[in-house]
Amino acid sequence: xxxxxxxxxxxxxxxxxxxxxxxxxxxxxxxxxxxxxxxxxxxxxxxxxxxxxxxxxxxxxxxxxxxxxxxxxxxxxxxxxxxxxxxxxxxxxxxxxxxxxxxxxxxxxxxxxxxxxxxxxxxxxxxxxxxxxxxxxxxxxxxxxxxxxxxxxxxxxxxxxxxxxxxxxxxxxxxxxxxxxxxxxxxxxxxxxxxxxxxxxxxxxxxxxxxxxxxxxxxxxxxxxxxxxxxxxxxxxxxxxxx
Amino acid sequence: xxxxxxxxxxxxxxxxxxxxxxxxxxxxxxxxxxxxxxxxxxxxxxxxxxxxxxxxxxxxxxxxxxxxxxxxxxxxxxxxxxxxxxxxxxxxxxxxxxxxxxxxxxxxxxxxxxxxxxxxxxxxxxxxxxxxxxxxxxxxxxxxxxxxxxxxxxxxxxxxxxxxxxxxxxxxxxxxxxxxxxxxxxxxxxxxxxxxxxxxxxxxxxxxxxxxxxxxxxxxxxxxxxxxxxxxxxxxxxxxxxxxxxxxxxxxxxxxxxxxxxxxxxxxxxxxxxxxxxxxxxxxxxxxxxxxxxxxxxxxxxxxxxxxxxxxxxxxxxxxxxxxxxxxxxxxxxxxxxxxxxxxxxxxxxxxxxxxxxxxxxxxxxxxxxxxxxxxxxxxxxxxxxxxxxxxxxxxxxxxxxxxxxxxxxxxxxxxxxxxxxxxxxxxxxxxxxxxxxxxxxxxxxxxxxxxxxxxxxxxxxxxxxxxxxxxxxxxxxxxxxx
Numbered sequence: 177x178x179x180x181x182x183x184x185x186x187x188x189x190x191x192x193x194x195x196x197x198x199x200x201x202x203x204x205x206x207x208x209x210x211x212x213x214x215x216x217x218x219x220x221x222x223x224x225x226x227x228x229x230x231x232x233x234x235x236x237x238x239x240x241x242x243x244x245x246x247x248x249x250x251x252x253x254x255x256x257x258x259x260x261x262x263x264x265x266x267x268x269x270x271x272x273x274x275x276x277x278x279x280x281x282x283x284x285x286x287x288x289x290x291x292x293x294x295x296x297x298x299x300x301x302x303x304x305x306x307x308x309x310x311x312x313x314x315x316x317x318x319x320x321x322x323x324x325x326x327x328x329x330x331x332x333x334x335x336x337x338x339x340x341x342x343x344x345x346x347x348x349x350x351x352x353x354x355x356x357x358x359x360x361x362x363x364x365x366x367x368x369x370x371x372x373x374x375x376x377x378x379x380x381x382x383x384x385x386x387x388x389x390x391x392x393x394x395x396x397x398x399x400x401x402x403x404x405x406x407x408x409x410x411x412x413x414x415x416x417x418x419x
Numbered sequence: 420x421x422x423x424x425x426x427x428x429x430x431x432x433x434x435x436x437x438x439x440x441x442x443x444x445x446x447x448x449x450x451x452x453x454x455x456x457x458x459x460x461x462x463x464x465x466x467x468x469x470x471x472x473x474x475x476x477x478x479x480x481x482x483x484x485x486x487x488x489x490x491x492x493x494x495x496x497x498x499x500x501x502x503x504x505x506x507x508x509x510x511x512x513x514x515x516x517x518x519x520x521x522x523x524x525x526x527x528x529x530x531x532x533x534x535x536x537x538x539x540x541x542x543x544x545x546x547x548x549x550x551x552x553x554x555x556x557x558x559x560x561x562x563x564x565x566x567x568x569x570x571x572x573x574x575x576x577x578x579x580x581x582x583x584x585x586x587x588x589x590x591x592x593x594x595x596x597x598x599x600x601x602x603x604x605x606x607x608x609x610x611x612x613x614x615x616x617x618x619x620x621x622x623x624x625x626x627x628x629x630x631x632x633x634x635x636x637x638x639x640x641x642x643x644x645x646x647x648x649x650x651x652x653x654x655x656x657x658x659x660x661x662x663x664x665x666x667x668x669x670x671x672x673x674x675x676x677x678x679x680x681x682x683x684x685x686x687x688x689x690x691x692x693x694x695x696x697x698x699x700x701x702x703x704x705x706x707x708x709x710x711x712x713x714x715x716x717x718x719x720x721x722x723x724x725x726x727x728x729x730x731x732x733x734x735x736x737x738x739x740x741x742x743x744x745x746x747x748x749x750x751x752x753x754x755x756x757x758x759x760x761x762x763x764x765x766x767x768x769x770x771x772x773x774x775x776x777x778x779x780x781x782x783x784x785x786x787x788x789x790x791x792x793x794x795x796x797x798x799x800x801x802x803x804x805x806x807x808x809x810x811x812x813x814x815x816x817x818x819x820x821x822x823x824x825x826x827x828x829x830x831x832x833x834x835x836x837x838x839x840x841x842x843x844x845x846x847x848x849x850x851x852x853x854x855x856x857x858x859x860x861x862x863x864x865x866x867x868x869x870x871x872x873x874x875x876x877x878x879x880x881x882x883x884x885x886x887x888x889x890x891x892x893x894x895x896x897x898x899x900x901x902x
Contacts, residue, residue, distance in 0.1 A: 289631070292628075296625055297599070298603075312588070312592065325577075328581060332581070332585070336591075342592060343595045343598075346599040347602050350595065350598060351598075351612055353545070353547070353548065354545070354547030354548065354550070354551065357547070357550075358550075358591070360551075361551060361554040375565070376573055376577070380570065388574040388577055
């Protein structure tokens with residue numbers, strides 16, 4: 177058996193391991209490290225696929241991944257964490273062993289979902305499609321169980337990593353124009369979120385998302401009418417006085 | 420071809436200029452001007468299509484066919500009228516200290532950028548670029564929703580970003596699968612994502628892959644359409660953002676997201692022999708209609724009320740496209756048009772009403788006609804129109820959808836009728852006391868811009884009575900295309 181497919185399979189399994197590691201990691205800084213490592217593995221595996229299949233545009237997307245996901249995005253995230261001074265993340269919604277078990281179930285489900293697709297695929301990488309879908313699902317799980325803003329965003333980004341991996345395994349990557357567009361969207365998204373973090377912190381003194389659960393149909397309305405807080409505009413007279 | 424370039428370039432130039440101009444007093448005028456220029460370009464494009472027929476240009480990257488040409492015109496039109504409305508509205512907001520001046524730079528610039536992403540999503544022939552444009556629309560509107568920087572608006576924007584971000588990631592996976600299925604027939608490279616190419620070979624696309632792809636695409640873009648159960652972001656984003664943003668979210672963004680779903684549905688219908696996509700869309704649509712109608716009853720905030728009404732109407736349209744066939748599709752396209760016009764008109768009126776009474780809580784908005792007859796009547800007529808009263812256009816489209824449903828899917832009609840009845844009771848009973856009776860409103864120094872409201876309502880009235888022949892032609896051929 178040639179080396180390249182085995183190498184790709186190896187990278188794929190490292191990706192899956194990293195996804196599980198992210199799921200169990202509590203420290204924000206280590207989470208960013210893991211995210212950068214995931215990007216690096218992704219870039220290496222893309223470059224290997226490019227080498228085996230002689231697809232020049234895959235080299236470009238490997239380079240793009242390296243620049244964006246290994247250097248730029250982790251750098252922005254590190255800076256954010258340092259400026260916001262968040263080091264630790266203590267509680268999750270579900271404890272970590274349970275999360276891992278749910279993760280295993282998701283992986284089984286992902287492999288089942290990928291089966292009919294990889295049967296049709298003719299790429300050398302088709303066996304890794306299940307892992308790609310599993311990575312997407314694990315990131316999704318991470319977004320659900322984390323209560324803090326930054327881990328949620330890292331979950332979001334690693335979901336994008338999983339999707340990118342799925343694209344390389346199933347089809348040798350998307351057309352360049354689309355890939356550039358996706359990269360741009362991700363970058364702009366992270367920049368916007370960076371601004372957002374500061375505002376959330378300013379308003380709530382914390383990046384814990386439990387503060388962001390006020391908007392429910394009933395509760396929001398009651399809170400607003402109780403305080404007479406004007407939502408349409410800041411006119412001085414509270415409406416309750418007029419009635 | 421020049422018109423397409425102009426339609427896309429003008430809002431981009433507008434965004435750049437407005438970012439540069441910043442908070443100068445004439446910035447809002449430039450915003451209107453840029454939107455007007457975009458609308459003129461869209462009108463030129465529309466006339467070009469009326470004269471020369473559909474086209475695929477610029478290296479096959481852009482597509483104008485009967486299905487998207489009227490949406491382009493509608494998007495440019497509503498973007499223009501909203502910019503007219505937003506001038507006095509945002510001035511009042513700024514005077515009340517809800518906005519710092521620097522924030523207006525962001526607002527105007529993002530408004531133009533948002534228009535650009537919408538038009539790009541509509542005009543592109545590339546399913547991948549469609550995805551990029553939809554994600555771009557999410558990013559620009561996240562900034563618009565959080566414009567006030569209040570805790571509530573930040574929460575709404577965060578929820579919007581995370582939910583739609585996850586949703587749009589599903590759509591990306593769906594797009595990857597689509598590309599995978601197409602790559603086997605069309606070869607790798609940019610062409611395999613061109614919608615016209617995909618449509619040409621749709622009968623040979625791998626059915627299993629397309630079925631899985633469609634589920635992801637429907638859930639993904641469906642999040643942006645606001646389909647139940649992935650609708651949670653929608654009421655918050657509508658209620659907490661500035662009113663012009665609520666108007667363009669409801670009037671334009673939901674339409675464009677649904678457009679993306681339908682484009683994909685066309686491909687899946689060709690590949691799958693059964694009614695897989697149709698059943699899924701009918702199911703999602705019906706659930707959305709029923710759930711949204713009952714949630715309407717418990718709303719207290721005027722913008723949340725009409726946000727839920729948008730979910731309901733998007734459900735109706737999704738259901739109509741799910742039904743399929745020439746009549747239901749025709750009605751769905753008509754409903755897209757009239758809902759977009761009516762709902763943005765309602766948001767304009769509701770925005771002025773909220774400014775005059777200083778609250779969005781409906782209990783505290785009373786007797787609008789006494790202080791400002793135009794705002795009061797605008798809201799009343801808009802509500803009647805959206806509730807499907809004849810002779811407004813919404814009546815025509817809902818009537819067509821209901822009668823088709825009775826004939827083809829009789830089991831669905833009771834659900835639809837009950838939901839429409841509940842929605843009627845909920846909205847009518849809440850709007851009536853807001854418009855008539857003793858007033859809580861005060862006079863504001865700024866005159867409300869009511870011209871957009873009545874222009875929209877007049878168009879909706881016209882579409883209820885008479886549909887221009889070229890528009891009816893487009894609806895018919897688009898309905899054939901959708902199948």
